[in-house]
Amino acid sequence: MKALIIDDSRAMRMLLRRIVSNNGFEVVEAGNGQEALDALAVGPLPDVALIDWNMPVMDGLTFVNSVRARPEYRGITLMMVTTESERTQIVRALAAGAHEYLIKPFTEDALLSKFDLLGLRSYSADVVIA
Amino acid sequence: MTDLEYGPDSSMLVEIVGDVFTGLFGERYAPPYLAAPAETLEVSASVSVSGGWFGDVVIACSPALALSAAAELFAMAPEEIAEADIRDVVGEFANVIGGNVKSVMPGPSVLSLPSTSLEGIADRPGEVEALRIDMTWQGEPLCVSIWTVSGQTPQEGDPS
Numbered sequence: 001m002k003a004l005i006i007d008d009s010r011a012m013r014m015l016l017r018r019i020v021s022n023n024g025f026e027v028v029e030a031g032n033g034q035e036a037l038d039a040l041a042v043g044p045l046p047d048v049a050l051i052d053w054n055m056p057v058m059d060g061l062t063f064v065n066s067v068r069a070r071p072e073y074r075g076i077t078l079m080m081v082t083t084e085s086e087r088t089q090i091v092r093a094l095a096a097g098a099h100e101y102l103i104k105p106f107t108e109d110a111l112l113s114k115f116d117l118l119g120l121r122s123y124s125a126d127v128v129i130a
Numbered sequence: 131m132t133d134l135e136y137g138p139d140s141s142m143l144v145e146i147v148g149d150v151f152t153g154l155f156g157e158r159y160a161p162p163y164l165a166a167p168a169e170t171l172e173v174s175a176s177v178s179v180s181g182g183w184f185g186d187v188v189i190a191c192s193p194a195l196a197l198s199a200a201a202e203l204f205a206m207a208p209e210e211i212a213e214a215d216i217r218d219v220v221g222e223f224a225n226v227i228g229g230n231v232k233s234v235m236p237g238p239s240v241l242s243l244p245s246t247s248l249e250g251i252a253d254r255p256g257e258v259e260a261l262r263i264d265m266t267w268q269g270e271p272l273c274v275s276i277w278t279v280s281g282q283t284p285q286e287g288d289p290s
Binding site: 008009010011012014015018054055056082083084085086088089104105106107108 | 149150152153154156200203204205215218219221222225226228229230232233237238239241242243
C-alpha cells in the first residue's frame with residue numbers, strides 16, 4: 001500500500017510518515033497541492049492521500065477538487081488532516097470528494113481508526129478448528 | 131483571566147496547548163504546564179485569523195525548546211537541526227494551536243499561513259494582548275497569547 005502525505009510542514013509530514021510507514025505503507029511526500037498533483041502525474045498512484053488544508057501554492061481543497069475532476073484518480077482515497085474544524089469547512093471538503101476528515105491535533109490511534117474505517121488496513125487471521 | 135469577551139479562557143488554552151503537544155510528541159513527554167513568565171523568548175510564530183473575528187495567535191519559546199522539539203520531531207541530533215527546521219516546527223505549533231483557538235471564536239473565519247521569527251515577538255500595532263499563558267515544557271519556557279484588533283466587535287458571516 002502507498003500513501004501520499006501532503007502538508008507544508010515537514011515536521012507534520014515526518015509525524016504522519018512515521019505512523020503510516022509503521023503500518024506497512026510506502027510513503028511519498030508533497031509540500032503543497034501542486035507538488036502532490038505533480039507526484040500523481042508521474043505515478044504509481046497512491047492508495048490514500050493525507051491532505052492538509054492550508055498550504056501555499058495550492059491548498060488542500062483545491063487539490064481534492066482537482067483529483068476528483070480526473071477519472072483516472074478515482075481509486076485514491078482522500079483524507080483531510082487539518083486544523084479546519086468548522087462544520088462548514090468539513091461539509092465543503094466532503095462535498096468536494098474527500099472520504100474522511102481528521103482534525104489536528106490527532107493521536108496515532110485516531111488516525112489508524114480512520115484507516116480502519118476506510119478499509120486501508122487489512123488483517124489476516126489464521127483460524128484453527130480443532 | 132482574559133480580556134476576551136468570547137473564545138477560550140486560560141484553562142481552555144492550556145488544554146489546547148496540551149492536546150497539541152500530546153498529538154505531536156505522544157506520551158513520551160508530559161505536556162506543557164503553567165509557569166512564571168520568562169524574560170525573553172526569542173523564537174516565535176504567529177497565525178492571523180480573519181472573518182468572524184480578527185486577531186493573531188502567537189507562540190513564543192526559548193531557542194532551546196524549539197531545538198529540542200525539532201530534534202524530537204525530525205528524529206535528528208540537535209546539532210543537525212537547521213534554522214528552517216526550527217521555523218517549520220514553531221510554525222506548525224502556531225498553525226495547530228491557532229486553528230484550535232479559531233474553532234472556539236466567532237466564525238466563520240480563515241486562518242493564515244504561519245509567520246515565524248527568531249527575534250522574539252513582533253510589535254503588533256493596533257492590537258491588544260487579550261489572553262496570555264506562560265508555560266514550561268521540558269524545563270524550557272513557552273508562551274501562547276491571543277491578540278485582538280482593538281475596538282472590534284465579533285461578526286458572524288462570510289469571511290470572504
